[in-house]
Amino acid sequence: MKFPQLDFACILHYIYMQEGGMAILQVRDVPEELYQALSELAKQDNRSISQQTIVILKQALNYEENKVKKRKRLLEKIRANKIINADAFPDPAELIREDRDR
Numbered sequence: 001m002k003f004p005q006l007d008f009a010c011i012l013h014y015i016y017m018q019e020g021g022m023a024i025l026q027v028r029d030v031p032e033e034l035y036q037a038l039s040e041l042a043k044q045d046n047r048s049i050s051q052q053t054i055v056i057l058k059q060a061l062n063y064e065e066n067k068v069k070k071r072k073r074l075l076e077k078i079r080a081n082k083i084i085n086a087d088a089f090p091d092p093a094e095l096i097r098e099d100r101d102r
Helices: 032-044 049-060 067-080 092-101
Strands: 012-016 023-027
Touching: 032 049
Parallel strands: none
Antiparallel strands: 012 023
16 A cells, blocks of 8 residues: 655554454654653553544544444454353352352
8 A cells, every 4th residue: 555745744544454443543753742742641541542542533523432333343342352261261150159158
């Protein structure tokens, strides 16, 4: 994928991952002071810089994800996480019995 040379100090481009994945946003030539301010905000809110950037973009764009769409997206993400060695987990009923016997 080739991008034309742009005069902007900040080049934004999206690369959509296959199979409907989340978009990747790359920002170049960020002034050091701006990056440090973003880093401090992220640290204060216990977020990564990527998470903090998304929060700021949503606020700036007055973006609110539809609750139904958000739930569907989260459920798809959960379904995609396959549990490895599910048989190795203890029986919940047995754990409850043990807890009651204490």
